[in-house]
Amino acid sequence: MTKFEITILGCGAALPTLRHFTTTQVLNIHEKFFMLDCCEAAQILFLKADQLKFGKLDHIFISHRHGDHCFGLPCLLSSMSLMGRVAPLHLYMTPDLEPQMRQVIDFFCHIPFEIVFHTLNPDQPERIYEDKEMVVESIPMNHGVPCCGFLFKEKQKPNRLLREKTDAYDIPVTQLAKIKDGADYVLPNGTVIPNSKLTEPIDELPKSYAFCSDTLFNPNMFEQLRDVDVLYHETTFSDADIDRAVEWKHSTAKQAAETARAINTKQLIIGHYSTRYDEAALLAEAQAVFPNTIAAYDGMVFTLPEKTRSLEF
Ligand SMILES: [Zn+2]
Known part of the structure; x- marks a missing residue:
């Protein structure tokens, strides 16, 4: 089973408290790390979570320009420089935030490594990252300022080689990668051995995770998120205060749950709590x-499929 792990470093809204820092998460997908939002304490929380390694963090996704989601980014980059980072770092952010963030970084930080900016389109979903094993899509939020969530999806794993069959047909090692990718094999006498006789499907479904940072109740994203394994959705307000949720362009706990039900996810994780509420009431x-x-x-720390553990914070 390949690793797909979500670490919540902070899950409060607006104001850091002694109970919660504001939004920051780190995903470990096949030992590649992806940071989602970067609160003012992000680098300290990252260090405390000692299974996370700065050297493996090459991609940081910022949902929007509100400070509780991005104030920690220049500090983190500055520390990465002091730690001697040389590898390029990829930053993903909305077009309104990018010039401001560039200016802050240029003014305050001496960055010896390359920063690659990726501009998000807050109006429609786009594929913003892809490698051999996974893709990331942006998810347009409805939050009053340009804002994106992020959808992480594993690709279907290639079939497993049946080595007893490839050995029996005396297939050269140089051909095995192509066969693993789905190719048939042609014997020297011209006989075609179909791929289905040389491989078998891997009994592991691709895993997926959607991070919905700040948004009004947002049916526009239902189709994109259908059947996602795990949904993180903000719950800034209780449904008793739905008028305030609408005014501030946030969601209630009930609306997050309605979203989870509508998209047929397996697991909902709520967060982005306002300090005015007892979280147990929002959970109920x-x-x-x-x-x-x-x-x-x-x-x-939430590991797919469904397993939760706690770090010593
Ligand atoms: Zn916000």
Whole structure:
């Protein structure tokens, strides 16, 4: 089973408290690290989570320009420089934030490594990252300022080679990669051995995770997120305060759960708590609509398929 792990470093809204820092998560997908948002304490939280390694962090995705999602980025980059980073770092952000962030980084930080900026389109979903094993898509949010969530999806793994068959047909090692990728094999006498006789499907479904940072209840994203394994969705307000949620362009716990139900996810993780609420009440509100809901906390590690453990924070 390949690794697909979500570490919640911070899950509060707006204001850091002694209980919660603001939004920051790190995904470990096949030992590649991806940071989602970067709160002011992000680098300290990253260090505390000692299974995370700065050297493996090459991609940072910022959902939008509100400070509780991005104030830690210049500090983190500055520290990376002091730690001697030389590898390029990829930053993904909306077009309104990018020039401001460039200016702050240029003014405050001496960065000896290359920063590659990727501009997000906040109006429609786009594929923004791809490698052999996975893709990342942006998810347009509805938040009053340009804002994107992010959808991480593993690709279907290639079939497993049946070595007893490839040995029996005396197939050269140089041909095995092509066969693993789906090619048939032609024997020297012209006989075609179909791929289905040389490989078998791997019994492991691709895993997926959607991070929905700040948004009004947003049915526009349902189709893109259909059947995602795990959904993280903000729950800044209780449904009793839905008027305030609409005014501030956030969601209620009930709406997050309605989203989870509509897209047929397996697991909802709620977060982005306002300090005015007891999280247990928000969790109960969400679970009344979508029972398989858990409440994020700082230091929570969620491994797909469904396993939770806690870091020493
Ligand atoms: Zn916001």
